[in-house]
Amino acid sequence: MLETLKNIKFQNKEQQQSLENAINIGMPTMKQEEWKYTYYNKILQNPFEIATQQKLSETKFDVELVPLLQEEKYKLVFIDGIFSAELSYFPQSHKFTFWNNNNIEQSNTGDFLLELNNALVGDGIFIEIQDGFSEEENIGIYYISTIENQIFNLKNKIKIGKNVQVKFSEYYINPNNISGYYNIVSYIDIAKDANVVWDKIQDGGEQYYLTDNTFVKQDRASVYTINTITVSGNIVRNNLVIDVDGEYAENHMNGLYLLHGKDHCDNRTLVRHNQPNTNSNELYKGILADNSTGVFNGKIIVAQIAQKTNAFQSNRNLLLSNDANIYTKPQLEIFADDVKCSHGATSSQIEDSELFYLQARGIGKEMAKSLLTLAFAGEVLERITEKNKNYIEEKIKSDLNIN
Amino acid sequence: MLTINNLHVKIDNKEILKGFSLQINKGEIHAIMGPNGTGKSTLGNVLAGKEGYEITDGEIIFEGENLLELEAHERAQKGLFLAFQYPVEIPGVSNANFLKAAVNEQRKANGLDPIAPNEFLKMMREKMELVEMKKDFISRSVNQGFSGGEKKRNEIFQMAMLNPKLAILDETDSGLDIDALRIVANGVNKLHTSENAFIVITHYQRLLDYIIPDFVHVMFDGKIVKTGDKNLALELEEKGYEQFETI
Numbered sequence: 001m002l003e004t005l006k007n008i009k010f011q012n013k014e015q016q017q018s019l020e021n022a023i024n025i026g027m028p029t030m031k032q033e034e035w036k037y038t039y040y041n042k043i044l045q046n047p048f049e050i051a052t053q054q055k056l057s058e059t060k061f062d063v064e065l066v067p068l069l070q071e072e073k074y075k076l077v078f079i080d081g082i083f084s085a086e087l088s089y090f091p092q093s094h095k096f097t098f099w100n101n102n103n104i105e106q107s108n109t110g111d112f113l114l115e116l117n118n119a120l121v122g123d124g125i126f127i128e129i130q131d132g133f134s135e136e137e138n139i140g141i142y143y144i145s146t147i148e149n150q151i152f153n154l155k156n157k158i159k160i161g162k163n164v165q166v167k168f169s170e171y172y173i174n175p176n177n178i179s180g181y182y183n184i185v186s187y188i189d190i191a192k193d194a195n196v197v198w199d200k201i202q203d204g205g206e207q208y209y210l211t212d213n214t215f216v217k218q219d220r221a222s223v224y225t226i227n228t229i230t231v232s233g234n235i236v237r238n239n240l241v242i243d244v245d246g247e248y249a250e251n252h253m254n255g256l257y258l259l260h261g262k263d264h265c266d267n268r269t270l271v272r273h274n275q276p277n278t279n280s281n282e283l284y285k286g287i288l289a290d291n292s293t294g295v296f297n298g299k300i301i302v303a304q305i306a307q308k309t310n311a312f313q314s315n316r317n318l319l320l321s322n323d324a325n326i327y328t329k330p331q332l333e334i335f336a337d338d339v340k341c342s343h344g345a346t347s348s349q350i351e352d353s354e355l356f357y358l359q360a361r362g363i364g365k366e367m368a369k370s371l372l373t374l375a376f377a378g379e380v381l382e383r384i385t386e387k388n389k390n391y392i393e394e395k396i397k398s399d400l401n402i403n
Numbered sequence: 404m405l406t407i408n409n410l411h412v413k414i415d416n417k418e419i420l421k422g423f424s425l426q427i428n429k430g431e432i433h434a435i436m437g438p439n440g441t442g443k444s445t446l447g448n449v450l451a452g453k454e455g456y457e458i459t460d461g462e463i464i465f466e467g468e469n470l471l472e473l474e475a476h477e478r479a480q481k482g483l484f485l486a487f488q489y490p491v492e493i494p495g496v497s498n499a500n501f502l503k504a505a506v507n508e509q510r511k512a513n514g515l516d517p518i519a520p521n522e523f524l525k526m527m528r529e530k531m532e533l534v535e536m537k538k539d540f541i542s543r544s545v546n547q548g549f550s551g552g553e554k555k556r557n558e559i560f561q562m563a564m565l566n567p568k569l570a571i572l573d574e575t576d577s578g579l580d581i582d583a584l585r586i587v588a589n590g591v592n593k594l595h596t597s598e599n600a601f602i603v604i605t606h607y608q609r610l611l612d613y614i615i616p617d618f619v620h621v622m623f624d625g626k627i628v629k630t631g632d633k634n635l636a637l638e639l640e641e642k643g644y645e646q647f648e649t650i
Contacts, residue, residue: 354493357545361476362565364474364508368476371500
């Protein structure tokens with residue numbers, strides 16, 4: 001695919017510049033520390049085509065394939081990377097502005113994925129939510145794949161005003177389990193006193209690839225909760241950066257990756273505490289079966305002026321097979337002296353003593369393993385939106401054969 | 404109900420049970436007493452089917468079946484229950500879900516349908532009263548944050564829910580204060596019928612003031628060296644286990 005890219009010439013100056021930037025920077029390689037365990041090259045070795053507007057008119061999509069979508073009140077739907085006004089419906093408030101925008105701009109980030117995204121971006125979300133807006137109902141963003149071997153680039157910009165209460169969920173739906181690559185970049189600005197909850201439900205099947213770069217800025221006393229739940233993926237790479245730019249702001253990062261077969265999930269988080277009296281709380285749990293691989297790298301930087309920061313990070317992994325692998329690295333860079341910070345990483349198998357206890361009560365080995373695995377995931381599951389929690393729980397249960 | 408014949412058990416190449424034999428009939432309460440390290444817990448674990456033990460000789464017949472051919476969960480489904488000395492904590496699995504799974508697996512093994520939710524709840528509440536458990540117990544994780552006494556009461560509670568034919572209490576009294584002891588003993592006595600049987604493994608005589616045994620066996624160096632009635636327990640309390648060292 002890299003060869004294909006080299007032969008493209010864009011009319012748009014900014015796109016062309018970004019394309020050249022990307023080619024000059026080159027793909028991430030495993031020689032780079034941040035990509036040590038994730039073989040990005042594998043993604044672009046596939047013969048992906050760039051999604052175009054033309055394709056949308058050719059496809060017929062059956063909404064009934066996605067029950068989640070039918071039940072959702074507010075939804076922004078992208079089919080094969082193209083926005084579908086027909087299937088979408090967003091809050092009808094003057095305070096909620098949405099339009100489909102590719103958000104192309106002049107870009108020189110020095111990052112391959114970001115430049116690639118700016119060069120190839122098709123559609124994207126532009127949302128501006130004004131001060132005081134409050135919505136109970138979840139706003140679902142759906143990325144649906146129906147055409148095989150496409151690369152979808154979406155760039156999303158979301159500005160959230162003061163005192164806003166809002167919940168978003170992103171879903172990757174791949175009903176025919178086809179191969180595809182999503183390169184998503186999102187910028188989320190959260191103003192004072194706002195409370196934002198964001199669930200990323202990454203369930204695109206074992207054939208899809210995803211690189212997600214999410215950049216968040218938090219202003220004073222805002223609360224941001226992000227739940228990244230990865231249930232499948234050939235290669236999934238999440239890069240989350242949160243700049244805590246306002247005093248008394250806090251964030252909660254919860255992650256759960258449930259991997260089978262040859263799934264590969266790489267979660268990177270970076271939280272920069274730039275102001276005093278802020279909190280961040282991170283819990284990522286992994287359950288790895290078969291030959292799957294998990295990577296976790298959580299970095300916390302506390303600036304010198306960020307006194308009274310509390311930052312807690314924990315990564316726990318349950319290995320269900322001898323061939324599963326987890327690479328975990330916590331990093332703390334603390335420049336202030338009056339803070340409370342901690343980090344912990346564990347990897348374990350199912351406890352024999354717990355297993356025997358269940359067996360001694362008449363529960364067979366397989367069912368006992370399933371109960372214990374579900375219990376392990378439970379700690380993160382109880383932190384996500386009810387509706388998504390039920391969806392994921394059902395998925396785990398059917399994976400593990402529990403009723 | 405249970406016949407253990409000349410059982411020899413090794414662990415890590417060391418022989419722990421050296422020709423252990425015992426006969427239990429329904430309706431009976433047998434106490435097994437002995438000093439530490441004599442194989443009391445090994446007996447309980449081997450009966451329950453814990454892995455890691457090597458059975459070099461002997462047999463165990465439970466209700467006419469060769470127990471050693473059954474896996475741990477099958478033995479439990481057939482009506483064998485081990486109340487653990489050190490019950491393990493299982494975070495994330497609620498007491499309710501755990502027991503519902505156990506009850507339903509047992510019912511399935513006996514050709515019954517899963518228990519109806521309201522019937523299950525009613526049964527839980529009834530048995531919780533028996534061991535004086537608080538209401539929030541249902542949703543709490545198994546044994547998580549429980550005191551020693553609460554963990555032991557939970558063992559008796561589970562026994563009440565599963566209604567086993569043969570219950571083995573592995574040093575259930577260890578670490579219990581007098582109140583917890585009374586609750587545990589009361590639970591066992593209420594569950595005791597002419598159809599089931601109990602093996603009470605204990606180091607101290609105290610529990611046997613509350614759970615009156617039909618037989619008391621002294622276990623020493625991996626086998627039973629003396630059998631008597633409840634008075635034997637009192638005699639042991641007075642004279643200790645040294646008298647058996649010469650045998």
